[in-house]
Amino acid sequence: MNVYALLAQLLELVIALILAPILNGWVNQCRAWLQNRSAPPLLQTYYTLSKLLHKDVLLAHNASSLFRTAPYIIFSCMALAAAIVPTLSTDLIFSPAADAIALVGLFALTRVFIALAGMDVGTSFGSLGSRREMLIGFLAEPALLMVFFTASLISQSTSLSTIVETLAHSEFVIYPSLAFAGVAFTMVSLAENARVPIDNPTTHLELTMIHEAMVLEYSGRHLALIEWAANLKLFAYSCLGIALFFPFGIPETADPTALALAGVILILKLLAGGFMLALIETVSAKMRIFRAPEFLGTAFLLAVLAMLVHLLLETGQ
Amino acid sequence: MQFLNQAIEFKPLAEHAALTFAARVSTRELLAFCTAAHQAERRLIALWGSDERDRDAKFGYALHLAFDLAEGLVCLTLPLPTENPEFPDLALAFPAADRMQRTVRDLLGAAPQDGDQRPWLRHANWPADHYPLRRDTPDTRFATCNENYPFVRVEGDGVHEVAVGPIHAGIIEPGHFRFSVMGESVLRLEERLGWKHKGIERRFVGMALSDGARLAGRVSGDSTVAYAWAYSQAAEAISGTPPPPRALWLRALLLEHERVANHLGDLGYLGNDVALAFGLTQFMRLKEDWTRLNARLFGHRLLMDRIVPGGIAVDLDAQGAQAVIDHCHTLANEVRQLKKIYDEHAGLQDRFLSTGRITPQLAKRLGMIGLAGRASAQAWDLRCNHPCEPYDQLAPKMVIERNGDVAARALVRFAEISESLHLIHKIASDLPPGPIRSEFFSAADRRGFGWIEGWRGDVLVALETGTDGQIRRCHCHDPSWQNWPALEHAAIDNIVPDFPLINKSFNLSYAGQDL
Numbered sequence: 001m002n003v004y005a006l007l008a009q010l011l012e013l014v015i016a017l018i019l020a021p022i023l024n025g026w027v028n029q030c031r032a033w034l035q036n037r038s039a040p041p042l043l044q045t046y047y048t049l050s051k052l053l054h055k056d057v058l059l060a061h062n063a064s065s066l067f068r069t070a071p072y073i074i075f076s077c078m079a080l081a082a083a084i085v086p087t088l089s090t091d092l093i094f095s096p097a098a099d100a101i102a103l104v105g106l107f108a109l110t111r112v113f114i115a116l117a118g119m120d121v122g123t124s125f126g127s128l129g130s131r132r133e134m135l136i137g138f139l140a141e142p143a144l145l146m147v148f149f150t151a152s153l154i155s156q157s158t159s160l161s162t163i164v165e166t167l168a169h170s171e172f173v174i175y176p177s178l179a180f181a182g183v184a185f186t187m188v189s190l191a192e193n194a195r196v197p198i199d200n201p202t203t204h205l206e207l208t209m210i211h212e213a214m215v216l217e218y219s220g221r222h223l224a225l226i227e228w229a230a231n232l233k234l235f236a237y238s239c240l241g242i243a244l245f246f247p248f249g250i251p252e253t254a255d256p257t258a259l260a261l262a263g264v265i266l267i268l269k270l271l272a273g274g275f276m277l278a279l280i281e282t283v284s285a286k287m288r289i290f291r292a293p294e295f296l297g298t299a300f301l302l303a304v305l306a307m308l309v310h311l312l313l314e315t316g317q
Numbered sequence: 318m319q320f321l322n323q324a325i326e327f328k329p330l331a332e333h334a335a336l337t338f339a340a341r342v343s344t345r346e347l348l349a350f351c352t353a354a355h356q357a358e359r360r361l362i363a364l365w366g367s368d369e370r371d372r373d374a375k376f377g378y379a380l381h382l383a384f385d386l387a388e389g390l391v392c393l394t395l396p397l398p399t400e401n402p403e404f405p406d407l408a409l410a411f412p413a414a415d416r417m418q419r420t421v422r423d424l425l426g427a428a429p430q431d432g433d434q435r436p437w438l439r440h441a442n443w444p445a446d447h448y449p450l451r452r453d454t455p456d457t458r459f460a461t462c463n464e465n466y467p468f469v470r471v472e473g474d475g476v477h478e479v480a481v482g483p484i485h486a487g488i489i490e491p492g493h494f495r496f497s498v499m500g501e502s503v504l505r506l507e508e509r510l511g512w513k514h515k516g517i518e519r520r521f522v523g524m525a526l527s528d529g530a531r532l533a534g535r536v537s538g539d540s541t542v543a544y545a546w547a548y549s550q551a552a553e554a555i556s557g558t559p560p561p562p563r564a565l566w567l568r569a570l571l572l573e574h575e576r577v578a579n580h581l582g583d584l585g586y587l588g589n590d591v592a593l594a595f596g597l598t599q600f601m602r603l604k605e606d607w608t609r610l611n612a613r614l615f616g617h618r619l620l621m622d623r624i625v626p627g628g629i630a631v632d633l634d635a636q637g638a639q640a641v642i643d644h645c646h647t648l649a650n651e652v653r654q655l656k657k658i659y660d661e662h663a664g665l666q667d668r669f670l671s672t673g674r675i676t677p678q679l680a681k682r683l684g685m686i687g688l689a690g691r692a693s694a695q696a697w698d699l700r701c702n703h704p705c706e707p708y709d710q711l712a713p714k715m716v717i718e719r720n721g722d723v724a725a726r727a728l729v730r731f732a733e734i735s736e737s738l739h740l741i742h743k744i745a746s747d748l749p750p751g752p753i754r755s756e757f758f759s760a761a762d763r764r765g766f767g768w769i770e771g772w773r774g775d776v777l778v779a780l781e782t783g784t785d786g787q788i789r790r791c792h793c794h795d796p797s798w799q800n801w802p803a804l805e806h807a808a809i810d811n812i813v814p815d816f817p818l819i820n821k822s823f824n825l826s827y828a829g830q831d832l
Contacts (some may be wrong), residue, residue: 206481
């Protein structure tokens with residue numbers, strides 16, 4: 001372990017924490033533009049977070065300690081997840097410790113806590129949201145794992161750093177399997193991040209909510225942490241997408257010039273990715289909740305196809 | 318005059334825009350008439366009560382019912398005894414009567430003999446023996462209380478309740494909805510409304526006849542033109558002075574303006590409820606341009622207080638009429654493009670089609686009216702069935718859909734926008750010349766009815782003056798009374814997250830029926 005790796009790791013975490021709300025603001029801006037609305041400021045998410053941090057926390061009388069600690073757990077998990085995904089460099093101190101499967105586990109852990117917190121106070125909306133979240137989650141996770149397995153088969157490793165190194169820095173090969181995996185990953189990301197067409201992050205109709213229904217009872221700094229964690233999740237997924245499917249420009253070393261260049265490239269990719277997300281959200285309507293299994297089933301199928309394509313077409317090399 | 322082969326002698330009321338008849342009946346005659354009307358598939362428009370103890374010591378209360386017969390509007394009055402005023406339960410023949418009967422009991426103390434005895438407008442916020450519509454009831458303040466309303470419980474394995482409202486996550490009108498659900502599937506929905514009760518009917522009492530239009534125009538803000546026109550019709554019938562033709566044509570112009578504005582907004586929100594925010598912003602832009610046109614030409618975005626008893630408050634010059642016609646063309650084009658987008662959007666159609674379905678049979682049984690009724694093949698539109706001037710010359714086309722789902726209600730809105738724009742064009746090009754107001758004065762001890770097809774359905778205003786010529790009783794009836802119970806049926810067998818969409822496709826008034 002060298003000092004640059006430690007530095008890169010810290011830098012990556014800090015960048016994730018800073019950029020995640022901005023990415024959310026950027027997506028909201030693009031959505032507004034695509035809908036012919038005047039857009040909120042890029043830093044709007046920060047203003048909201050700071051407003052929430054200044055507010056008092058209102059707790060339900062019967063809220064347990066789980067309800068109070070869940071926001072911190074959720075936030076930490078998401079920060080860790082964002083730190084695991086190689087964005088600026090593949091030379092990270094966390095990379096030998098946590099691979100793709102650990103990452104899926106982290107997401108699952110978050111989901112469990114947020115769902116438990118949703119049910120903790122005992123309101124009907126919390127339970128409604130938790131139930132729906134688990135429905136989405138148990139369908140999305142296998143599809144996500146399959147996507148990772150496809151990438152792992154290519155690079156013969158489940159370590160994210162190795163995957164990125166293989167894809168970005170070995171000789172240039174076109175992998176048809178990654179095209180299938182990419183579509184599957186996009187679908188899973190939409191579902192996991194509570195975006196249209198699975199969920200609607202801007203809705204005020206409590207009966208239709210999934211993610212929002214679980215966090216309806218949260219306020220003040222708890223809500224701020226949960227919102228921030230949601231932004232981090234979107235950021236982590238975006239970076240995962242970049243790392244798996246557009247890894248070009250992520251350096252193997254962690255010297256300052258390479259990091260700076262990688263940072264610029266990362267921001268450009270995120271801008272493009274955020275715009276694509278806003279575009280998908282603008283042109284699609286939210287589907288009926290019972291269409292979600294079909295949607296995620298399709299994602300799973302595509303991910304499996306990606307593996308098959310890899311085994312059929314790409315193993316002969 | 319007699320109707321439906323009943324031996325009830327109806328008296329035609331003079332000076333009414335639509336043919337109107339009234340009669341006093343006995344309980345036996347009322348029941349026979351209701352049965353005959355039910356069999357002949359006539360509609361119950363409204364049911365309300367009044368305190369008549371100052372006129373008749375023995376029969377101190379009266380129950381009034383308004384029916385829509387093919388011949389016109391028919392009002393039956395059933396005198397009720399001062400001691401223990403009771404009337405027969407009519408909800409079996411006309412399910413929509415149920416909540417109206419409960420309201421009569423809450424406000425006046427005259428109760429249905431059997432059937433649903435739960436309170437409707439009274440939420441334990443005033444004592445059960447305090448009847449606001451009795452003339453001797455003083456103005457009193459009571460402490461706010463929480464009621465324990467006996468909702469119908471659905472029992473069974475895995476059945477649970479989801480309660481929503483009256484305070485919602487968004488800024489919308491208050492209504493409480495109690496879902497009995499199994500997983501995501503709705504087994505039963507029960508509504509608890511009345512949160513916006515503000516005593517409008519009591520407020521009317523003693524107002525000058527000419528002032529009431531302002532209050533009537535505020536019963537339901539999105540239907541202010543329909544209410545103000547219906548009120549003015551009733552007041553002009555009392556006064557015996559019909560407004561000049563130009564005023565009537567301009568009123569129709571305003572009414573169609575209101576219809577277009579509301580339909581545009583609803584179509585936008587229907588898109589928004591399936592997360593197609595693009596639809597919302599586009600339709601809201603069109604609606605905003607439309608209301609700005611209202612403000613520019615008529616001086617009020619929502620057209621409040623433009624219609625006054627005796628005529629209309631603002632005239633439209635030739636330049637203004639041309640602006641209206643030009644705007645109609647632009648709007649028609651834009652709506653056509655948006656309709657194409659809605660029609661061809663697979664995700665949106667998947668949510669709309671077969672959601673919240675009310676079959677024509679059920680709609681007929683429930684007595685649905687207005688826009689939601691027409692989406693379920695209930696061919697009732699006052700502008701076509703009982704056209705007053707100028708609709709008798711404009712001959713509007715009635716829009717009918719048969720599917721009764723969210724998609725059908727959206728289609729009715731699209732078609733009605735295009736028909737209304739067509740009518741607006743015709744009105745603006747053929748406006749008769751002449752004055753816009755005629756003299757208007759009150760008359761003592763007279764009754765008048767106003768009946769107008771608002772954008773939601775038919776609005777009825779029943780007005781009565783006292784010996785001093787001031788308002789003695791004014792009842793405003795919103796079409797939502799008929800359609801709220803239908804919404805309970807529309808939700809059954811749908812999934813919980815589809816309910817907001819179904820609710821929006823009806824878009825019923827809370828304020829208009831809580832009064």
